[in-house]
Amino acid sequence: MELELTADQKLFQASARSLLEKDHSLDRLRRLEVGEPAWDRDSWQRGAELGWAATIVPEELGGGSVSGEGVRDLTLLAEELGSVVAPGPFLPVNVVLAGLVAAHGTGPDHTGTIEALASGEQIATWAVYEPGDQWSPDAARVTATPTGGGWRLDGTKDRVESGSEADLLLVTATTPEGLAQFLVPTAAEGVAVSPQWALDLSRPLAEVRLDSVVVDAGAVVGTPATTAEVLERQLQIALLIQCAEICGGLDKMFALTVQWGFDRYSFGRPLASYQALKHRFADMRTWLEACHATTQAAAEAVQAGSPDAAELVSVAKSFVAERAQWILQDCVQLHGGIGVTWEHDLHLYLRRATSDRALYGTPEDHRRRLADLSSL
Template structure:
């Protein structure tokens, strides 16, 4: 029984690792963190030349036409490098348009998103931080062929640089019925975008205030009132991709800690020779390896076994959030005081681990989802 990646996926993994090692070292990550927009445009164009933004875009729209497992392999390497910028958020918008958009929307946006000429994001979280359909209370009212959008969206990743925003509003009903997705341009009259504090400066988040923003009926993604099941599918992808990002970050945090333990000496010997330090590292690697299977299965199920995808995505997101936080925490402990300094790179991984843990549902939320989807 083969649980490994295909030859093509291994090549993608290796080429991504080499590229990011060369083009995205920690010093570059820090430069982007200090940048006002957090958007390394030249770097993003290099990603576009490699085809990364179009990885899951159909070939007919200028993409590579690959699947979620391929994207998860790439996200693992992105997490290993703590890669900054809007790749993750734009990928979610790309998925939403590819899966639910009209023919006109796909023709207009997918080639631009795949080439890196445009960026996107999704907006759905509101006050209360709920991740279910009941949490969407902002209203969109149709009048004379035009929708009027009002309300506030929170924690919208990279909205300040997105060209199009896939935003969820309620057009009718309650619960899952009556949620509609809209494509809203960043510069739409009446839309105010304000930055929010974030623990991880490699991923910016914003508050969006819609004050009677007008969009045509053609801005509806798919069909009016049919948006929740489309959005839920994208949120499953978000969980899988963050789990993959966490998998890569956890491995790198462990590797850094082990390397440091071999050169840092106390009492005349490397600290890695002490049993307590060995056991810390062994504990983390013992958690990482089985967690890898969760990520890969969730990514595989997303395309091949859709009925299992939501449950698998929730398991992967919950478990990898825990694993990454523990790996980053143990890494800090092994490094000691130097690990807590701004000059050391370990804090980059700790901050990304915390961001991944909280974004798109914390571990407790996803464990509740696993229980509900298992009919427990």
């Protein structure tokens, strides 16, 4: 959380909070049947009306942010959504928007798509992972072959968030000239989307097979010269959303566990009176503050487009994702057996944090990236 919020930001936060209270409950999430959708388009539409897909989109493309600093608003929002493990395509839509806006003006025009995503009318997602792969966006095995006026895409993507619900896929593929990205409608001929088991109950994943999918030249996002920069922007936004939503969730679960420490008595005294446990609470409190510090610093760097933004998002991801595990598992431990039951909320947060840890680079991946960036 930022230390000081403006009145507009507080209002933005409150509007998100009140919609989440109406549309969403952890209990519903817990009771989802296999195959039952975690969210519906109407609720995403209501979020979009509150600006959930608009913060990092310029006003002339149908977006707008309350503070004038879209990335910071996005971070604030991600924290709110993360604090209740909100389902919905918040991350994938904003990541695709980050790419489209970054590429805007450099390749084919996607103004219409940007507007449709920002308004919530359409849903898009980034198809970047491939079966069996670790984080390696530069090594796409999905190929895009030039076909006269357009391209033919072949290969398989997986871990595509909300792939079954999305209208559009942003496919990262390898062309004879190197890496490129394409906007592909899920309804296009040759696209087969199938659901994939997901650890996070609130975030459906899908496998996407592309079998001779033909798109026209206008499907390309950016140009060969901008692809690396656009990919980096998508990654930075994805990492920021992950870190911020983890922070929001950690705040909630830590507060719950502190309360438990005061309420739960053993041997005639509250758990919070045992030094062995107090010290663990102190460690968690410290890590939590550090998680917020690094997430906010990364948000400021991405907002400002600083040269160190790439480094700072990797610092944040590698740190927050790891400490989130430490904190949440300790929250489980301090709760005792009830902490590993389906009925408790903790696992919903642990699922989200574990899934966030895994996707868009693990802490280990980002540490190696930091070594690269530090010219070791």
